[in-house]
Amino acid sequence: MASTLWIGNIQFGGISVPVKLHAAVSQDRVQFHLLHKTDRVRLRQQMICKLDKAPVPAGEQVKGFQVDERKYVLIDAEELEQAEPEASRTIDVHEFVKTGEIDPVFVEHVYYLEPDASQKAYGALAAALKDMDAQGVCTWVMRKRAYFGALQSAGHALRLNVLRYTDEIVQANSLGLESFELSEKEVGIGCELIQKLTVHFEPGKYGNEHQKKLRDMIEKKAHGQKIALFTPKHLKPTEPGTLLDALEKSLKGAA
Amino acid sequence: MMMQHGKAKAARSNGKKTESAPHEAPAQGIWSGTVSFSLVAIPVRLVKLVEPGRISLHLLHAKDFSPLERAMFCPEEEKIVPQEEIIRGFEIEPGKHVLITGEELESVSPERSRTIEITEFIDIKEVDALYYDHPYFLVPLKGGEKSYRLLAEAMHRTARAGVAKFVLDDREYLVVIMSRDGALAVSTLHYSDEILPENALAPAAEASEENVIKKTIQGMMTGFTPEKYSNDRREKLLSIINKKVKKRAEVEAPEPEEEEAAEGVADLMSALEKSMRATKKGT
Numbered sequence: 001m002a003s004t005l006w007i008g009n010i011q012f013g014g015i016s017v018p019v020k021l022h023a024a025v026s027q028d029r030v031q032f033h034l035l036h037k038t039d040r041v042r043l044r045q046q047m048i049c050k051l052d053k054a055p056v057p058a059g060e061q062v063k064g065f066q067v068d069e070r071k072y073v074l075i076d077a078e079e080l081e082q083a084e085p086e087a088s089r090t091i092d093v094h095e096f097v098k099t100g101e102i103d104p105v106f107v108e109h110v111y112y113l114e115p116d117a118s119q120k121a122y123g124a125l126a127a128a129l130k131d132m133d134a135q136g137v138c139t140w141v142m143r144k145r146a147y148f149g150a151l152q153s154a155g156h157a158l159r160l161n162v163l164r165y166t167d168e169i170v171q172a173n174s175l176g177l178e179s180f181e182l183s184e185k186e187v188g189i190g191c192e193l194i195q196k197l198t199v200h201f202e203p204g205k206y207g208n209e210h211q212k213k214l215r216d217m218i219e220k221k222a223h224g225q226k227i228a229l230f231t232p233k234h235l236k237p238t239e240p241g242t243l244l245d246a247l248e249k250s251l252k253g254a255a
Numbered sequence: 256m257m258m259q260h261g262k263a264k265a266a267r268s269n270g271k272k273t274e275s276a277p278h279e280a281p282a283q284g285i286w287s288g289t290v291s292f293s294l295v296a297i298p299v300r301l302v303k304l305v306e307p308g309r310i311s312l313h314l315l316h317a318k319d320f321s322p323l324e325r326a327m328f329c330p331e332e333e334k335i336v337p338q339e340e341i342i343r344g345f346e347i348e349p350g351k352h353v354l355i356t357g358e359e360l361e362s363v364s365p366e367r368s369r370t371i372e373i374t375e376f377i378d379i380k381e382v383d384a385l386y387y388d389h390p391y392f393l394v395p396l397k398g399g400e401k402s403y404r405l406l407a408e409a410m411h412r413t414a415r416a417g418v419a420k421f422v423l424d425d426r427e428y429l430v431v432i433m434s435r436d437g438a439l440a441v442s443t444l445h446y447s448d449e450i451l452p453e454n455a456l457a458p459a460a461e462a463s464e465e466n467v468i469k470k471t472i473q474g475m476m477t478g479f480t481p482e483k484y485s486n487d488r489r490e491k492l493l494s495i496i497n498k499k500v501k502k503r504a505e506v507e508a509p510e511p512e513e514e515e516a517a518e519g520v521a522d523l524m525s526a527l528e529k530s531m532r533a534t535k536k537g538t
Contacts, residue, residue: 013471022456024385027449032343032425035352036329036336040344042352043336046328047314050511051321053335055328063312064320065496070508072320073499075312075492083491096472100380101479105304105435105442107384114456122457124464134472139484148484154385157456161384166481168305172436175302175394179437180404190409193293194376198415201381203447206420210427213363218345222353229358230365235289235296240401243295247405250293 006142007116010125010151010158012093017125017158018116019091024159025110030214085146091160093136093151102135102150106163113151113158122158129153135161189247196254286423290393290406290432290439292373297403298396299371304440305390320506343425355425364422371441373417373432376410382431385450388443393432403439410434 003022010017034043046055063080064072115122129135129152136151138160150161217227238246287300314323326335343360344352361368395403410416410433417432428443499505 172438
């Protein structure tokens with residue numbers, strides 16, 4: 001099993017459930033290094049002084065909050081520490097909500113929880129959350145950072161969804177989209193087309209074929225073979241005037 | 256994992272002449288291309304939907320408070336390497352790389368690198384939050400406003416989301432396209448084989464304490480109000496900063512030279528840095 005990332009204690013209403021955090025997702029993807037074209041040396045990231053155009057070692061770096069153009073208030077390590085949350089091992093559940101209420105856009109990351117000591121309380125909590133279709137809204141401090149999250153059941157196990165803070169989510173009305181008059185006919189055909197193309201979500205059927213193709217290409221190149229170059233496919237945007245026509249043809253095609 | 260938009264820019268700047276309307280790709284966009292369903296094609300660009308942490312502290316040079324920026328540095332020649340001299344290499348044995356150009360990368364799945372083709376729609380409620388990776392907004396490009404609105408409205412009315420795959424840089428992403436407050440949002444999803452099984456974690460429950468727990472949960476049921484929870488660290492930092500500003504305890508950085516010329520590089524480098532961090536986080 002994957003290694004334990006952190007150990008904590010779920011607490012609410014006098015109930016305590018000790019748990020261990022594990023990763024829920026593991027990505028194995030082709031990784032590239034960035035190299036210098038001229039000499040193939042692997043590049044390193046460095047902090048460069050804008051004025052000197054030279055790397056600045058960590059010991060010569062300070063942190064500042066920008067208050068005006070070129071004006072900063074310096075924040076030292078001690079002050080940063082003051083802003084740190086108090087260390088704790090408690091996952092405080094403040095309230096419970098129905099599962100469907102949390103917009104998935106809030107979910108930043110997911111951990112699985114493993115029972116640490118008391119199997120009973122853990123199992124009972126997982127079963128209760130599942131039965132009641134509920135999630136526990138909670139906060140905790142992990143590695144000097146304060147987190148906000150939702151506790152939920154996953155099979156017989158518990159899962160901890162790390163949530164984004166509300167002010168980190170950009171609102172659609174800030175995009176400055178113009179409203180656009182649509183005819184009922186166009187929207188109606190659009191809806192019908194979507195209904196026709198609707199299937200159940202089966203995540204298992206989507207494989208990452210690209211990854212294999214990429215590995216094959218690297219293999220070919222490693223053996224000195226030439227790589228055939230293709231131009232990316234570009235679609236011609238549908239003109240507003242021909243939208244209805246495109247929708248009607250699409251619907252006919254889907255029928 | 257965040258999309259590696261820094262490298263995407265690198266791939267785009269490789270002097271391709273085949274791209275349509277590159278002038279329409281705004282500097283702040285992460286990606287631009289087309290979203291399509293059936294015979295309808297909507298020109299769009301990708302923008303942020305989440306902005307982590309509003310207080311950002313800048314790194315400064317201790318001696319003169321000149322701001323620092325991230326750059327790719329060649330340790331051999333001890334110099335900053337400009338974007339056009341950076342190439343991807345796949346390490347086949349320690350220190351030995353196969354070089355892969357931007358054109359070669361785009362050739363792996365040329366049909367998916369500029370097009371998000373929705374092939375089917377689903378009920379978004381069927382997607383477990385565990386699959387969600389990183390959300391973005393789509394913004395229509397010139398001429399695409401009407402078809403963009405249509406797709407958003409039709410998906411809203413039918414409570415459906417589109418499923419598609421598309422390639423950005425060296426990654427292929429499984430994505431869902433959703434209607435969100437009149438706009439189109441897109442979220443990358445994890446592939447199912449990246450989701451670890453949870454069944455080894457815990458044995459089936461013994462129900463002895465379940466009733467007590469259920470009663471407690473029932474007593475604590477409420478509506479989800481995320482605004483109640485804020486990042487304390489940010490507030491504490493702001494109060495420290497405010498006190499200092501009142502005391503006028505600020506420093507001034509020297510006037511930078513040729514600010515204009517450096518700007519593009521700085522943006523690209525910070526984007527590169529972000530993408531590298533994202534890569535690390537994902538492993």
